[in-house]
Amino acid sequence: MDNSTVCHNQISQPPPRLCINCDVREQSVCGVLSERELEIFASATHNKRHQTGETVVSQGDPAVFFYNLVTGALRLVKLMPNGRRQIIGFLYPGDFLGLATRDTYPYAAEALGDTVLCQFEKRSFTAFLEQSPEMRAELLERANSELTLAQDQMLLLGRKTPSERLATFLLRLPEKDDGSIQLVMTRQDIADYLGLTIETVSRTFSRFKAEGLLSLPSRATVMILTRPQLQAMVDES
Amino acid sequence: MDNSTVCHNQISQPPPRLCINCDVREQSVCGVLSERELEIFASATHNKRHQTGETVVSQGDPAVFFYNLVTGALRLVKLMPNGRRQIIGFLYPGDFLGLATRDTYPYAAEALGDTVLCQFEKRSFTAFLEQSPEMRAELLERANSELTLAQDQMLLLGRKTPSERLATFLLRLPEKDDGSIQLVMTRQDIADYLGLTIETVSRTFSRFKAEGLLSLPSRATVMILTRPQLQAMVDES
DNA sequence: CGGCAGGTTGATTCGCGTCAAAATCCGTGG
DNA sequence: CCACGGATTTTGACGCGAATCAACCTGCCG
CATH class of the missing domain: 2.60.120.10 (Jelly Rolls)
Incomplete structure (x- = not known):
């Protein structure tokens, strides 16, 4: 300030x-x-x-x-x-x-x-x-x-589902050497970028986790476990 | 062909x-x-x-x-x-x-x-x-x-309601000398441009007509009756 | 007078937003 | 090291509004 x-x-x-x-x-x-x-x-x-x-x-x-x-x-x-x-x-x-x-x-x-x-x-x-x-x-x-x-x-x-939006978003982010992805933005930022609410973003993250597509070691870290499946969601577009 | x-x-x-x-x-x-x-x-x-x-x-x-x-x-x-x-x-x-x-x-x-x-x-x-x-x-x-x-x-x-989308769209189109707007695209095109379905576009047109905001002399012609009201919907953005 | 594409209207469904509460993370200070 | 507090995130319950499904209408062509 x-x-x-x-x-x-x-x-x-x-x-x-x-x-x-x-x-x-x-x-x-x-x-x-x-x-x-x-x-x-x-x-x-x-x-x-x-x-x-x-x-x-x-x-x-x-x-x-x-x-x-x-x-x-x-x-x-x-x-x-x-x-x-x-x-x-x-x-x-x-x-x-x-x-x-x-x-x-x-x-x-x-x-x-x-x-x-x-x-x-x-x-x-x-x-x-x-x-x-x-x-x-x-x-x-x-x-x-x-x-x-x-x-x-x-x-x-205009046309993608919440899951497709989040998958697309995650796969656009750069990976670090250990394969993890660092999120520099908050969930609210992600929501406002993807045209969703913060709750929907959070729920979609949770579902991805439950399905074994990724893990969330911390709020800001994403480990993608099965990239092909996420990629398939994106290719559906 | x-x-x-x-x-x-x-x-x-x-x-x-x-x-x-x-x-x-x-x-x-x-x-x-x-x-x-x-x-x-x-x-x-x-x-x-x-x-x-x-x-x-x-x-x-x-x-x-x-x-x-x-x-x-x-x-x-x-x-x-x-x-x-x-x-x-x-x-x-x-x-x-x-x-x-x-x-x-x-x-x-x-x-x-x-x-x-x-x-x-x-x-x-x-x-x-x-x-x-x-x-x-x-x-x-x-x-x-x-x-x-x-x-x-x-x-x-990402963030506008169907009404706001259609109002924004209509006000971006050029007027002819008589004040009418010619739509060169179909309702389906408008829907696919605004991220809506054709039914929602049609219903929104109908509502605008019922509210006296515009008239539809033909499918492809729009007469805007109360521009300020439409403009207000857009400014809400 | 059909026939048909494009458009409208109606009934229903369902997914996402909204509202509310709980849980987790993380920095701070004892 | 742990306890606390605020911010952030997650989870849950619910309702609404746009999508979906279906029927009907309208204008326009042969």
């Missing part, structure tokens, strides 16, 4: 932050830039930290900044006046925050856990695009894959 | 088809091209006609061609193995068909009424993009607005 744009260079003076050392450079839109361009880019950006639940951008606010997500995860939320909530996507390290915006953000972006973002001005980024066809191509690429995902999600929300 | 790539120059020899005379040039992605570029473009395209219900591209087919829609309308359909259907969008004159495709089309495009399309090869178009930053910017622009629309639709499918 207090000033969360903290730098760690409060004590000693570290070397200037360089995009070239960025952990997610290759995964982010910056991956297409030359060293020369990266330097230009670096001078126009700075890091921003957020804690769990904090709002990075608000629905309806003028879109002044764009971001690359460096660490953590975000949820993109659309809120209706009466409180109904729909999550239209989650962002992970390397993802770009700023697609599908015109003058204002049509959704809020909120931090899930502690996050680090790379912030830059929309204005200067747009200007930068004029000189970088590669970057524009990269953005087009990303917009297209977001659009593809969104279309899959429309099918999910 | 027979060869539907008909030219009208079967009798007399008309002047070569020129993009510069295209009715929808300014509305389509071609609007950003210079006369010079238009000529190059023209030589790589040809018109293609389709009748009601015909398939322009099939879900799962290799994406070889892109299209601009010149006349008529298309529905973009995702079909599940068990027959469940979700319409992820409608295209109107000037719209581009080819966003959100990788190697294959992830949806089918089907003609609503008689349509005219401008067809060109994905390969050559992609090559053309290399030399036309304006065109790439235009495509990015369009991908972004499609994405915005898709996100609105996710909210609709």
Whole structure:
């Protein structure tokens, strides 16, 4: 809640932050830039930290900044006046925050856990695009894959059963080395992403567990036991 | 079903088809091209006609061609193995068909009424993009607005009531001069677009009519009587 | 005047949402 | 290490609203 744009260079003076050392450079839109361009880019950006639940951008606010997500995860939320909530996507390290915006953000972006973002001005980024066809191509690429995902999600929300929705969701998440899946979001988030209630999500998890499809070592950890069966539910689509 | 790539120059020899005379040039992605570029473009395209219900591209087919829609309308359909259907969008004159495709089309495009399309090869178009930053910017622009629309639709499918869905849908359609709205799609199409059944769509239309919100002079014509009330239902989102 | 596709209306069912309570998880402090 | 407390999740009971199933209507074609 207090000033969360903290730098760690409060004590000693570290070397200037360089995009070239960025952990997610290759995964982010910056991956297409030359060293020369990266330097230009670096001078126009700075890091921003957020804690769990904090709002990075608000629905309806003028879109002044764009971001690359460096660490953590975000949820993109659309809120209706009466409180109904729909999550239209989650962002992970390397993802770009700023697609599908015109003058204002049509959704809020909120931090899930502690996050680090790379912030830059929309204005200067747009200007930068004029000189970088590669970057524009990269953005087009990303917009297209977001659009593809969104279309899959429309099918999910319009026509799939709760079980199919949850199975689809789980199989989209990345596995760790030990085969477990870490859920960075709450059940409520999952419900609002899948167009269900929290109770239905919980019940579906329980049923999957009872059927031996998965186990839940902790709230945030899922072990998929019989991937083929879950996959079969998804392929039914 | 027979060869539907008909030219009208079967009798007399008309002047070569020129993009510069295209009715929808300014509305389509071609609007950003210079006369010079238009000529190059023209030589790589040809018109293609389709009748009601015909398939322009099939879900799962290799994406070889892109299209601009010149006349008529298309529905973009995702079909599940068990027959469940979700319409992820409608295209109107000037719209581009080819966003959100990788190697294959992830949806089918089907003609609503008689349509005219401008067809060109994905390969050559992609090559053309290399030399036309304006065109790439235009495509990015369009991908972004499609994405915005898709996100609105996710909210609709995940969280809105049938009445809100239909009201939202109707108010997005263009009015004619006399204030009427022409529905180019069937009730089933509307249902599959809004994530409902045909019966629920029909009942909701009937209720709106009973409440004096609209009248239905014919199956395909809607007269909105009290726009503010419909708008209020939508704003509730 | 059929015939038929598309659309409407009615009766019934059932799955998910709602409301309520219990259980679990997890951080905190004794 | 355990006891406590709040948040989160799970489970249970119930009701409603949209899907389903079925019949009927309407407009339009030959």
